[in-house]
Amino acid sequence: MSAIQEVETVQRALRTMRGQERWLLGLLFTAAWFLLPSMGFAAEGTTAGPTEYRDIPYIGSRNLVWIVAQLHLLLAGFVLGVPIFAWLCEVIAWRGGEKRYDKLAKEFTKLLTSAYATTALFGGILLFLLVAFYPKLMNYLTDVFFPSFLLYCLLFLFETATLYLYWYGWDAMQYGRKKTLHVFLGFLLNFFALFIMIVPNAWATFQSSPVVIADGTAFERAWAATWNPTWWPINIHRLIANVVLGGYICGAYAGVRYLSVKSTEDREHYDWMGYVGNFIGVFGLLALPFAGYWLMREIYQYNQQMGITLMGGFLSWLFIIQAMLIGVLFLGSNYYFWLGITYRIPGSEAKYRRAMLMMLISLLLCLAVWMTPHSLVASIEEAQKMGGAHHPLLGVLGVMSAKMTVSNLMILITFMSFVMYWRAGKQDTAGWAKLGKAVMGAVLVLASVAVIVLGIWGYFVPAIVRINYFSTSQVAIVGFVILTITPLTALLLKSAKTTTEMVWGSMPPRAGYALVLNAVMVILLMTLMGYARSSSRVHWHVYGVMRDTSPYAYSPALGSASLIMAFCTFFFCILVAFIFWVATMGDKYKAAAGTGKGELPHGIPAMAGGAPEERQ
Amino acid sequence: MGALGKPIILMVGMYAFLKFVLPNIPGSAPLPSSLIFLYLLLTASGIVIFETLSGESKDAFWGPIQRFLTGENIGGLQALRYGVFILFPLLVGWQTYGSTAVSDLPPTESRTIHPAPPGEYTGLSNPVPKTPENIMQGKGFYAAYCSPCHGGNFDGKGPAARGYIPAPANFADPTTIAMLQESYLFWRIKKGGVGLPIEGAPWKSAMPRWEVELPDEWIWKIIMGEYDGAHQSPRTWE
Numbered sequence: 001m002s003a004i005q006e007v008e009t010v011q012r013a014l015r016t017m018r019g020q021e022r023w024l025l026g027l028l029f030t031a032a033w034f035l036l037p038s039m040g041f042a043a044e045g046t047t048a049g050p051t052e053y054r055d056i057p058y059i060g061s062r063n064l065v066w067i068v069a070q071l072h073l074l075l076a077g078f079v080l081g082v083p084i085f086a087w088l089c090e091v092i093a094w095r096g097g098e099k100r101y102d103k104l105a106k107e108f109t110k111l112l113t114s115a116y117a118t119t120a121l122f123g124g125i126l127l128f129l130l131v132a133f134y135p136k137l138m139n140y141l142t143d144v145f146f147p148s149f150l151l152y153c154l155l156f157l158f159e160t161a162t163l164y165l166y167w168y169g170w171d172a173m174q175y176g177r178k179k180t181l182h183v184f185l186g187f188l189l190n191f192f193a194l195f196i197m198i199v200p201n202a203w204a205t206f207q208s209s210p211v212v213i214a215d216g217t218a219f220e221r222a223w224a225a226t227w228n229p230t231w232w233p234i235n236i237h238r239l240i241a242n243v244v245l246g247g248y249i250c251g252a253y254a255g256v257r258y259l260s261v262k263s264t265e266d267r268e269h270y271d272w273m274g275y276v277g278n279f280i281g282v283f284g285l286l287a288l289p290f291a292g293y294w295l296m297r298e299i300y301q302y303n304q305q306m307g308i309t310l311m312g313g314f315l316s317w318l319f320i321i322q323a324m325l326i327g328v329l330f331l332g333s334n335y336y337f338w339l340g341i342t343y344r345i346p347g348s349e350a351k352y353r354r355a356m357l358m359m360l361i362s363l364l365l366c367l368a369v370w371m372t373p374h375s376l377v378a379s380i381e382e383a384q385k386m387g388g389a390h391h392p393l394l395g396v397l398g399v400m401s402a403k404m405t406v407s408n409l410m411i412l413i414t415f416m417s418f419v420m421y422w423r424a425g426k427q428d429t430a431g432w433a434k435l436g437k438a439v440m441g442a443v444l445v446l447a448s449v450a451v452i453v454l455g456i457w458g459y460f461v462p463a464i465v466r467i468n469y470f471s472t473s474q475v476a477i478v479g480f481v482i483l484t485i486t487p488l489t490a491l492l493l494k495s496a497k498t499t500t501e502m503v504w505g506s507m508p509p510r511a512g513y514a515l516v517l518n519a520v521m522v523i524l525l526m527t528l529m530g531y532a533r534s535s536s537r538v539h540w541h542v543y544g545v546m547r548d549t550s551p552y553a554y555s556p557a558l559g560s561a562s563l564i565m566a567f568c569t570f571f572f573c574i575l576v577a578f579i580f581w582v583a584t585m586g587d588k589y590k591a592a593a594g595t596g597k598g599e600l601p602h603g604i605p606a607m608a609g610g611a612p613e614e615r616q
Numbered sequence: 617m618g619a620l621g622k623p624i625i626l627m628v629g630m631y632a633f634l635k636f637v638l639p640n641i642p643g644s645a646p647l648p649s650s651l652i653f654l655y656l657l658l659t660a661s662g663i664v665i666f667e668t669l670s671g672e673s674k675d676a677f678w679g680p681i682q683r684f685l686t687g688e689n690i691g692g693l694q695a696l697r698y699g700v701f702i703l704f705p706l707l708v709g710w711q712t713y714g715s716t717a718v719s720d721l722p723p724t725e726s727r728t729i730h731p732a733p734p735g736e737y738t739g740l741s742n743p744v745p746k747t748p749e750n751i752m753q754g755k756g757f758y759a760a761y762c763s764p765c766h767g768g769n770f771d772g773k774g775p776a777a778r779g780y781i782p783a784p785a786n787f788a789d790p791t792t793i794a795m796l797q798e799s800y801l802f803w804r805i806k807k808g809g810v811g812l813p814i815e816g817a818p819w820k821s822a823m824p825r826w827e828v829e830l831p832d833e834w835i836w837k838i839i840m841g842e843y844d845g846a847h848q849s850p851r852t853w854e
């Protein structure tokens with residue numbers, strides 16, 4: 001249509017109207033008429049090219065993916081961590097003949113089976129959300145990782161089949177060669193679980209530290225992308241973290257059951273289960289800081305920008321919160337050990353109270369160092385008095401040399417707590433007991449001094465010397481202590497006389513609450529560090545390769561992020577509580593239908609004041 | 617009050633130590649309230665943990681508190697109990713008001729001292745050979761351009777340092793440039809305070825943007841001179 005024709009059309013429209021209304025309507029009509037072609041151009045512009053992002057109102061696509069991914073990861077951590085120690089418990093029962101370990105392994109596996117489907121469900125939801133919200137990114141990742149997607153599907157099939165056989169065949173494969181087969185199934189379950197973890201780890205770590213090759217077959221490109229610089233550090237870190245998470249959650253489950261069960265038999269069982277859960281959590285916790293340190297070192301070495309964003313930039317505050325959470329975890333775990341000494345081994349309190357006090361003071365001092373930031377939160381007035389954001393005296397505690405030193409010392413203290421618990425109620429009878437204890441004491445003292453000396457010396461050497469030699473030496477020293485004292489103690493206790501029998505089921509209610517607190521701390525830690533690792537990519541989907549061009553290409557403020565972390569933790573706890581409630585529904589029914597044999601005289605659960613301490 | 621006495625004395629003693637003793641140690645300074653709170657929290661946690669390790673110690677510790685709060689057999693302490701019931705909520709209210717009320721003081725700052733450098737600066741290595749001549753030349757440039765603030769002894773105590781908050785960095789402190797790669801210093805010297813990313817806010821660095829006055833080669837030499845003069849080494853991976 002030419003311009004003259006357009007004008008004539010407008011004039012014809014105007015003639016059909018009268019007065020002011022006519023003029024007003026005419027003007028609107030004219031404006032709309034001339035705007036039509038431009039609207040067409042705009043429409044053409046928006047329909048060009050494939051959709052890169054989709055969004056949903058209110059919560060936003062990123063937040064939704066964040067929450068679902070975090071819940072999936074937490075559930076997956078539990079599902080992949082539990083089979084490790086469930087299988088180990090089964091092996092202990094199989095080789096040692098202690099039936100209670102088999103029962104425990106079965107109980108762990110029961111929790112596993114009920115959580116497995118939920119994990120897969122959240123994995124499916126996550127996949128749908130990623131495909132829907134981030135089609136460009138998913139298309140790119142599919143191009144890179146197509147072969148491993150297929151492998152993952154296969155692994156999932158094998159894992160599911162093995163888990164079904166392992167769980168449903170438990171009672172049927174109890175004796176003889178069938179038991180051997182069952183133990184082998186447990187091994188296979190863990191074997192597939194390991195690969196189920198490390199294959200997706202490659203996808204996640206590729207986004208942070210991509211290795212992209214243009215040439216080669218699909219398999220070669222996928223393999224190069226898989227073997228990226230942070231893949232193995234994450235694999236090891238997550239493997240240990242999964243054991244820690246699984247252990248503490250099982251501990252929390254036992255703690256809650258301990259608080260609510262009424263019969264003496266159940267109380268003893270769940271007290272013991274809580275002990276095993278805490279032990280597994282602590283066992284993993286001892287190794288976790290080393291794995292975390294290695295991961296951070298690799299990230300820093302891979303890219304200075306990413307390393308500084310994490311450790312010195314805006315995400316560095318998360319590491320102070322991390323120190324607090326790990327501190328609570330160490331305190332909670334040690335507190336549980338100490339309560340065990342006091343309550344399960346009558347008469348031990350007087351003997352060990354002083355040692356417990358020393359350990360507590362040492363732990364708190366270490367924790368104070370670990371929690372002290374390099375740059376302090378200070379008002380202008382306070383900063384003026386300090387001469388800046390660093391305190392002239394305490395500022396030195398804010399860097400890695402100090403943090404590594406105290407984390408190693410905390411590991412040593414926690415290990416010694418366990419050794420103390422192990423030795424309590426026993427009297428050495430071996431002729432070399434005195435010498436053995438002197439050697440152990442010397443090893444411990446010398447190791448502690450060496451760790452502290454290396455920590456202080458670390459301030460006066462180049463960073464690379466500290467990182468490559470001093471920090472690794474500190475870890476090696478702690479490892480040496482653990483590997484020396486454990487067999488020596490085991491040898492000593494082999495011939496030791498038991499002076500006081502361990503009394504299970506005698507812990508106070510606060511022991512159960514400590515177990516729950518530990519589990520919550522671990523979950524919070526995982527949500528916190530998951531955010532830190534993911535956010536270190538800043539505005540990149542794939543670091544340095546594919547930029548995030550969505551409206552969400554910014555890092556959320558730490559306060560907003562902490563809200564999501566808290567929500568994820570809360571929701572995960574609710575989810576786990578629901579899953580466990582469903583899993584144990586049958587047991588409760590059976591217990592209710594039973595005769596009530598072994599019930600406490602007044603049948604009061606520990607949480608309602610029925611614990612032995614309160615009954616006296 | 618027997619079992620309660622020690623914890624109370626410990627808390628008061630710890631507060632007095634952090635508030636009055638530690639700041640007066642030579643080379644020290646007053647602690648910010650956030651740090652004092654953190655250490656007191658740890659102390660209180662330690663007390664609760666230790667006092668609840670056994671049934672007897674728990675009863676000895678919580679018993680008096682419980683009796684005081686319930687008013688059971690406390691005799692003449694009833695008036696004090698009512699006083700606590702009235703004063704405690706008021707104290708909490710006062711604290712809440714104090715922390716949320718509009719104030720004429722500037723807000724507490726949680727500065728990011730080391731924001732991440734832009735991608736183009738990561739991975740850069742010093743192109744200037746590390747020879748005694750270049751290091752000496754670097755120290756000369758440092759003396760001319762940097763020492764007025766960062767000090768002739770590389771300790772952040774130059775003649776102009778007193779005029780700045782935050783104070784210029786002390787390079788002799790092993791927790792400053794020894795933690796960083798040379799490329800990081802190159803970026804900071806080149807772009808100065810005004811060239812820092814938003815992540816570094818609230819950034820009040822008076823560091824000049826030296827790229828408008830100094831060629832890159834001089835900046836690299838200054839970096840070498842700084843490390844050598846402060847007896848520090850840059851972070852490397854080899």
